[in-house]
Amino acid sequence: MSAEDRASIEAFRRDVLEASLTGLVIVRFTADWCGPCKQLAPVIDKVIAENGQGRTTQVVVDIDRQRMIAEQFRIQSVPTVYAFLGGQPVDGFVGVKSERELKAFIDKLLTSLPPTEEEVSLEALLEAATAILEEGDAEQAVGAFAELAREAPEHPGIIAGYARALLGLGHVEGAESALATLPADLKDQAVVQARAALDLAKSAAPAGELAALESRIAANPQDHEARLELASALFAAGRHDEAADQLLASIAADREWNEGAARAQLLKFIEAQGLASPWAAGIRRKLSSILFT
DSSP states (O other): OHHHHHHHHHHIIIIIGGGTSSSSSEEEEETTHHHHHHHHHHHHHHHHHHHHOOOEEEEEEOOOOHHHHHHHHHOOSSSSSEEEETTTTEEESOOOOHHHHHHHHHHHHHSSSOOOOHHHHHHHHHHHHHHHTTHHHHHHHHEEHHHHHHTTTTOOOOOOOOOHHHHTTOOOHHHHHHHSSSSOOOOOOHHHHHHHHHHHHHSOOGGGGGGHHHHHHHOOOOOHHHHHHEEEEEHTTOOOHHHHHHHHHHHOTTTTTTGGGHHHHHHHHHHHTTSSSSHHHHHHHHEEEEEEE
């Protein structure tokens, strides 16, 4: 083995095998004479730079200059790409891929990476802030989420939690502005929950109308419109159990009223509270009891 071969193998061990223990390493086998290689290179460079999350590196192996490594991997055509995680090749492809295909390829691999210490710490703080919010202390939750947002201003869960905390204080415009910073098509569950809560808050009757709505219902228990408005106002005020009770009473009396409007509104409440929350589970049981008896 020549000195050049030894140096090449040592570099591969360091830059690929060892580096892949803590991050994703993309190894691109190429050659100067290869036209498709020249086509792939700028695209894969761009995708790694924009979507590698700072945890993806690339190592380029010229099969003519680093023959021993190419032979070890039995490279028969170029470009050939291997992805390394945990010191081993875990995926790969031969030929040219589009930018979209490369992004999907790398995104899938990144999900296999263990979280960094910083990510673990951030998620722990996010859980703590969410717990404060769920306990009903919106003011303290706003401060906690605001602090987290300074560290990770684009984190969907943090922005969603901050918006929900603002809604808890009645700051509808602030919550709407916070959520507007996120992509409209983002399907993150925390964001879906926050947007549902925002929609409810924007459509709720003012808190000052609660007494008037209660009087209407007392005078006419079949006033489903008043129950719907009262439920929305109660929910916006954080009185979730009372809000649900109003809609459940309406559904029990006339489940088909206004094409099932009360049930549709109750499902929005459940979405806003989180489909997996204990509160949502309890309300679903009550709803099922009404619908199937």
